Amino acid sequence: MTLIMAHRGSSGTHPENTLPAFAEAVRAGADCIELDVHLTKDKHLVVIHDESVERTTNGKGLVRELTLEEIKKLDAGSWFAKKYQATKISTLQEVLNLLLQMQYRGILNIEIKTDKYHYPNIEAALSEVMQSRDWPFTYWYSSFNLESLRIMHEIEAEAQLDLILKKSRAKVEAALEIDFIEGIHPSYEWVQENLAMVGSYPKPIRPWTVNLYQSMIECMDLNVDGMFTDFPEKAHRVRSRIKR
Numbered sequence: 001m002t003l004i005m006a007h008r009g010s011s012g013t014h015p016e017n018t019l020p021a022f023a024e025a026v027r028a029g030a031d032c033i034e035l036d037v038h039l040t041k042d043k044h045l046v047v048i049h050d051e052s053v054e055r056t057t058n059g060k061g062l063v064r065e066l067t068l069e070e071i072k073k074l075d076a077g078s079w080f081a082k083k084y085q086a087t088k089i090s091t092l093q094e095v096l097n098l099l100l101q102m103q104y105r106g107i108l109n110i111e112i113k114t115d116k117y118h119y120p121n122i123e124a125a126l127s128e129v130m131q132s133r134d135w136p137f138t139y140w141y142s143s144f145n146l147e148s149l150r151i152m153h154e155i156e157a158e159a160q161l162d163l164i165l166k167k168s169r170a171k172v173e174a175a176l177e178i179d180f181i182e183g184i185h186p187s188y189e190w191v192q193e194n195l196a197m198v199g200s201y202p203k204p205i206r207p208w209t210v211n212l213y214q215s216m217i218e219c220m221d222l223n224v225d226g227m228f229t230d231f232p233e234k235a236h237r238v239r240s241r242i243k244r
């Protein structure tokens with residue numbers, strides 16, 4: 001079965017990587033929820049996609065140059081729709097609390113966003129939070145940055161680690177050779193251009209970002225292990241139709 005993985009939460013219907021988007025992903029029955037983590041200037045793990053706050057808030061500047069207090073003053077919802085103006089950037093802990101409150105039992109895919117800037121010790125900070133207790137859901141780590149996964153493997157040998165790539169053939173091959181890489185998260189374009197390899201690749205493949213009906217159907221026909229989508233509710237409709 002192709003897992004439905006809510007990309008940045010239900011980011012097609014709610015402001016990406018925010019509590020409303022994650023709550024909606026849980027409500028929609030996503031099998032997996034993906035989020036992106038960065039480190040603030042004062043070393044707090046926060047959930048946002050970009051290195052800068054500009055695109056998804058009313059603020060300016062880089063996450064690594066802002067304190068959590070400064071980040072918490074920003075409006076992370078209005079850019080998407082006015083009714084989300086009270087929405088803030090969340091810490092990872094706040095998202096974990098929401099998932100606990102909502103009794104989420106799926107998978108949490110934490111993307112370590114170190115491909116443009118490698119926050120020193122972000123892996124250790126992340127692992128400390130995730131290993132601080134048992135969770136009623138499963139969690140996986142992924143990254144575009146193989147070095148982050150290598151560091152994470154040293155810290156948390158049992159953790160599931162997936163390598164993200166756009167179309168890099170070198171990464172597709174590296175993932176095959178490195179034992180601690182469980183699977184690959186390539187772009188959907190890579191899947192379309194490498195159909196033969198998709199059928200024979202021995203590790204799980206979970207493409208992003210799959211938003212159109214036709215693309216969802218193709219992923220399910222190819223029986224890829226998962227698909228990241230901004231529209232988990234829609235993906236559920238497609239999957240139940242295919243099952244019938």
Ligand code: G3P
Pocket residue numbers: 007034036049111142164185208228
């Ligand atoms: O993990 C899949 C996907 O999230 C990778 O791309 O840029 O949306 O984080 P991006």
Ligand code: MG
Pocket residue numbers: 034035036111
């Ligand atoms: Mg991501």
